[in-house]
Amino acid sequence: MGTRMAGKGKALELRERPPHTEAKHKLLQSYLGAWFPILSKRNGRLLYYDAFAGPGRYSGGEDGSPIIALKTLITHNHAEPMADTEFLFLFNEQDKACAEHLESLLDELKAANQPWPKNMKIGVTNTNFVDLTTEVLDGLGEATLAPTFAFVDPVGIKHTPMSVIQRLTSYPKGELLVYFAHDTVVRWCGAGNIDQALTDLFGTEDYKGAAGLNGSKRSQFIHDLYKHQLHTVCDFPYIQSFAMYDDRGKRLYDLYYCTRASIGLDRMKQAMWKIAPSGDFSFRDRFAGMDVIFGAEVDTTPLRKHLLEHFNGKAETIEEIIEHVIVATPFASNHVKRATLQVMQREGLITTNQVRRGSFKDGTVVSFPGVP
Numbered sequence: 288m289g290t291r292m293a294g295k296g297k298a299l300e301l302r303e304r305p306p307h308t309e310a311k312h313k314l315l316q317s318y319l320g321a322w323f324p325i326l327s328k329r330n331g332r333l334l335y336y337d338a339f340a341g342p343g344r345y346s347g348g349e350d351g352s353p354i355i356a357l358k359t360l361i362t363h364n365h366a367e368p369m370a371d372t373e374f375l376f377l378f379n380e381q382d383k384a385c386a387e388h389l390e391s392l393l394d395e396l397k398a399a400n401q402p403w404p405k406n407m408k409i410g411v412t413n414t415n416f417v418d419l420t421t422e423v424l425d426g427l428g429e430a431t432l433a434p435t436f437a438f439v440d441p442v443g444i445k446h447t448p449m450s451v452i453q454r455l456t457s458y459p460k461g462e463l464l465v466y467f468a469h470d471t472v473v474r475w476c477g478a479g480n481i482d483q484a485l486t487d488l489f490g491t492e493d494y495k496g497a498a499g500l501n502g503s504k505r506s507q508f509i510h511d512l513y514k515h516q517l518h519t520v521c522d523f524p525y526i527q528s529f530a531m532y533d534d535r536g537k538r539l540y541d542l543y544y545c546t547r548a549s550i551g552l553d554r555m556k557q558a559m560w561k562i563a564p565s566g567d568f569s570f571r572d573r574f575a576g577m578d579v580i581f582g583a584e585v586d587t588t589p590l591r592k593h594l595l596e597h598f599n600g601k602a603e604t605i606e607e608i609i610e611h612v613i614v615a616t617p618f619a620s621n622h623v624k625r626a627t628l629q630v631m632q633r634e635g636l637i638t639t640n641q642v643r644r645g646s647f648k649d650g651t652v653v654s655f656p657g658v659p
């Protein structure tokens with residue numbers, strides 16, 4: 288633990304950043320690097336809401352999520368075309384010393400990046416997530432929240448009721464990256480002593496169905512129920528979760544990314560594959576820095592098999608195939624052409640209407656001969 292002084296002189300213990308937190312930050316950075324330019328194309332104003340912002344720094348000097356988000360935009364190589372979009376960054380942190388520490392870091396960041404871009408506005412609030420979110424949304428009345436990426440990253444289960452998540456994400460183009468305390472929920476869901484908190488968290492009492500299950504069945508039940516609630520209560524068609532394990536192999540928490548746009552799902556899946564190259568949508572502290580064990584190439588054998596079965600006897604455009612891969616398989620758009628279709632073409636498993644082999648430009652029709 289390192290000690291830093293918070294803005295008004297109160298000592299603040301910064302936390303160490305374990306490898307799974309670094310992995311979370313890489314996901315965020317990678318995804319925002321795509322979200323900012325994609326959304327800025329058609330929107331004059333975007334909101335990045337880091338609802339549990341933390342102090343902005345870890346004990347080894349590593350950046351926290353608010354600083355990561357700002358630096359991703361400041362250093363973005365598409366900054367110029369995004370200049371007409373107003374980016375609002377709202378950082379909320381309940382702990383006073385943490386909030387003050389964050390504010391002092393934001394001042395430093397602004398001082399180091401003068402002139403500060405006119406289209407980047409920052410607000411810091413020092414209150415709790417439920418109160419702030421309710422106040423902001425009540426204040427909107429009939430108005431609509433700007434397209435928002437909400438990063439909801441608490442510790443524990445008590446601060447993120449499904450009803451508030453639902454309200455926050457009910458606006459057009461709303462997206463969510465939310466922490467879910469998998470280990471805590473799996474352990475306590477049958478105990479009966481924190482049922483009100485669990486009911487609020489899930490927005491249902493159905494978690495009680497896990498009480499009679501053990502081991503991986505219980506874990507899967509809880510994972511799937513939270514996903515189901517985000518689907519049905521918050522009306523998110525596309526959800527991808529990602530599991531974080533500590534150095535003893537315990538599954539600490541899951542992140543659930545939720546969107547209504549398949550392009551968002553695609554970009555987040557690409558970010559997840561980067562830090563989990565074996566394709567299991569998880570990160571283990573034990574294997575941190577041992578990327579070599581996963582091999583350099585993504586194994587697309589399951590995707591080739593899936594496409595043959597799914598498109599058996601059909602001809603589809605490359606756009607339709609890619610869309611299907613994004614929304615109906617664990618793979619992402621960057622796995623389709625070179626690593627999958629080119630290999631299938633070489634093996635004589637598909638044909639296309641293109642003269643040049645290996646070319647899958649827009650409009651290409653790919654034929655999957657039927658299995659007799």
Ligand SMILES: C[S@@+](CC[C@H](N)C(=O)[O-])C[C@H]1O[C@@H](n2cnc3c(N)ncnc32)[C@H](O)[C@@H]1O
Pocket residue numbers: 338339340341342343350351352353379380381382385414415416417440441442446
């Ligand atoms: C996991 S940390 C956030 C880490 C940060 N997102 C990052 O990645 O660098 C959670 C933070 O939420 C704050 N917090 C706890 N309960 C809160 C609440 N109800 N509303 C807002 N912030 C809260 C804690 O003080 C803590 O700093």
